[in-house]
Amino acid sequence: MKALTAEEMYEYEKSIMTDKSVPSIVLMECAARATAKQMKQTLSQNDRITIVAGGGNNGGDGLAVGRILHNEGFQVEILVLGNPDHYSEQNQLQQKIAKSYGAVIKTSLEKIDFTKTTVIVDALFGIGLSRAVKGVPLQAIEKINATKQARVYAIDVPSGISCIEGEILGNCVMADETITFGFYKHGMEKEKLKSSFGHITVDDIGFYY
Numbered sequence: 408m409k410a411l412t413a414e415e416m417y418e419y420e421k422s423i424m425t426d427k428s429v430p431s432i433v434l435m436e437c438a439a440r441a442t443a444k445q446m447k448q449t450l451s452q453n454d455r456i457t458i459v460a461g462g463g464n465n466g467g468d469g470l471a472v473g474r475i476l477h478n479e480g481f482q483v484e485i486l487v488l489g490n491p492d493h494y495s496e497q498n499q500l501q502q503k504i505a506k507s508y509g510a511v512i513k514t515s516l517e518k519i520d521f522t523k524t525t526v527i528v529d530a531l532f533g534i535g536l537s538r539a540v541k542g543v544p545l546q547a548i549e550k551i552n553a554t555k556q557a558r559v560y561a562i563d564v565p566s567g568i569s570c571i572e573g574e575i576l577g578n579c580v581m582a583d584e585t586i587t588f589g590f591y592k593h594g595m596e597k598e599k600l601k602s603s604f605g606h607i608t609v610d611d612i613g614f615y616y
């Protein structure tokens with residue numbers, strides 16, 4: 408299978424945003440809608456959904472997924488981790504939109520009661536992971552993996568897997584499903600990582616041809 412490295416994917420996205428003039432936030436909305444659509448194959452209104460978002464655009468995707476599902480009546484709680492000074496533009500905008508629709512955003516791992524969670528969306532890191540996870544993000548990954556009763560959906564890449572090297576950097580989320588955009592990512596071609604990705608869906612989200 409054709410599996411793109413992070414650099415190749417960034418290049419491709421840049422060409423869509425410049426040559427095709429597609430705004431980043433439009434790509435993000437379409438990525439989030441594709442993720443929500445795939446999740447709804449197995450979601451029920453009884454599910455308690457916890458979005459675990461980082462401060463970058465993977466987190467932005469997660470915030471948009473949370474707002475979309477919240478607006479469709481699902482039980483959603485959103486956790487955003489990371490240094491607020493480093494939130495990406497799109498992440499900040501998605502937080503503003505989610506709050507405007509009444510979604511509650513928490514910012515510390517301790518504030519989430521994972522014992523009640525039945526579905527986790529892993530939106531900590533996507534193709535931007537560039538070094539081994541440690542500290543709070545590592546605690547979050549371990550918490551997600553310890554929440555045995557939850558189905559775990561990874562947005563784009565399970566957090567902790569680097570698409571630069573196609574390797575786990577420290578530890579990674581063990582996803583039941585990964586929804587990735589445009590192309591398979593470097594690492595998905597490796598047999599030894601199959602159990603980390605779970606079932607993989609590639610969605611062109613309307614722009615990646």
Ligand SMILES: NC(=O)C1=CN([C@@H]2O[C@H](COP(=O)(O)OP(=O)(O)OC[C@H]3O[C@@H](n4cnc5c(N)ncnc54)[C@H](O)[C@@H]3O)[C@@H](O)[C@H]2O)[C@@H](O)CC1
Nearest residue numbers: 431434435463464465532533534535536537538539540563
């Ligand atoms: N570029 C775009 O407009 C789009 C990007 N998309 C999403 O955006 C993701 C890429 O977003 P970003 O480039 O913001 O990066 P990520 O959201 O993957 O990572 C967030 C930030 O974490 C930092 N980081 C890297 N390794 C770390 C570590 N070990 N510990 C702590 N922080 C670390 C980096 O500074 C990185 O910018 C994709 O995977 C996809 O989910 C999609 O929304 C499609 C549109």
Ligand SMILES: [K+]
Nearest residue numbers: 529532564566
């Ligand atoms: K992720």
